[in-house]
Amino acid sequence: MTAHVIVPGIDGSDEQHWQTLWERQWGASAVRISPASWSAPDLDDWVGAVQHAYDDASRQDSQVVLVAHSLGCWAASTWLLRNPSSRVGGAFLVAPPDPDAPAFPRQAAATFTDVSAQPLPCPALVVGSANDPYCTPEAAVGFATRWEARFHLTGACGHINSASDLGSWQQGRDLLDSLSQH
Numbered sequence: 487m488t489a490h491v492i493v494p495g496i497d498g499s500d501e502q503h504w505q506t507l508w509e510r511q512w513g514a515s516a517v518r519i520s521p522a523s524w525s526a527p528d529l530d531d532w533v534g535a536v537q538h539a540y541d542d543a544s545r546q547d548s549q550v551v552l553v554a555h556s557l558g559c560w561a562a563s564t565w566l567l568r569n570p571s572s573r574v575g576g577a578f579l580v581a582p583p584d585p586d587a588p589a590f591p592r593q594a595a596a597t598f599t600d601v602s603a604q605p606l607p608c609p610a611l612v613v614g615s616a617n618d619p620y621c622t623p624e625a626a627v628g629f630a631t632r633w634e635a636r637f638h639l640t641g642a643c644g645h646i647n648s649a650s651d652l653g654s655w656q657q658g659r660d661l662l663d664s665l666s667q668h
Contacts, residue, residue, distance in 0.1 A: 488551055488575065488666065489543035492518040493536060495556025495583075495647075496594065497525055502648040504655035505555055511654070517543040519561070529597040532561035533568065540565070540572065551666065552577045556620070556645065559612075560585075560601045563633060570607040576665045577610040580658065581646040582629050583620035590620065603632035610635035611665045613658065615643040615650075636665075 492499075492509050498518070499505040509516040519535035521527070536552070543550045552574060554562040559582035566577060583590055585599050592599055612635045614626030621629075623639055630637035638661055644650045652658070 487515050487547055488549045489546040490516045491536065491539045491543050491550060491552045491562075492516055493532075493539075493552055493554035493558035493562045494518070495558050495581075496527055496591065499555065500648050503555075504646075504652050504658055505553065507654040508553065508659070515543075515546050517546070519558070525594070527557055527561075527595045527598060529561065529564060529601070532558075533565045536561055536565040537569070540569075540574075544573065548573060549575045551575050551662070553580075553662065554578065555580045555647065556583055557591075557595060557598060559583075559629075560598050563603065563606060564601060566606050566608065567604055572607075574608045576608055577606060577635070578613070578662050578665055579610060579629075579633070579635065580613045581615060581618055581621065582612065582626065584622065584625040584629075587620060587622070587625065603629040605632070605634040609665060611661060612637050613646065613661060614639050615641070615646050617642040618645050620645055
């Protein structure tokens with residue numbers, strides 16, 4: 487069974503978020519990051535939290551997949567770029583926010599403003615929304631291209647979070663399953 491590292495965005499994912507629902511379904515095979523800076527994200531703190539969660543997850547199973555949402559996409563991709571030889575089977579990157587977009591939380595997440603998408607050392611899938619207030623579909627496609635990831639545009643799902651009312655988001659699970667088949 488694959489182990490999963492859950493990498494939420496600012497403030498973590500609440501009880502109704504698909505990441506939390508998946509984490510409950512996966513049980514012990516899922517490890518959520520726990521940075522000290524949930525509300526005022528510090529990139530190095532978050533990358534360190536990804537490392538800690540990866541270490542825990544890799545003790546569960548030799549196959550580890552990162553499941554990231556929002557700002558967590560940047561923490562996950564930064565960790566992957568700093569750890570290119572890690573045994574990560576894939577990165578599922580949902581709704582990455584555009585650091586250049588007006589809605590990006592520049593003050594709260596100042597250390598994330600200079601992130602850049604570069605080729606990732608593992609298979610990756612970027613999922614974007616047609617009406618994400620934090621990232622246009624065009625910007626999301628650009629990130630996917632620079633990450634050398636596949637891209638999937640889901641419908642008009644906002645930021646693909648709890649407010650999107652997706653429940654356990656079966657379409658997302660199917661997309662995640664498709665990642666592990668590549």
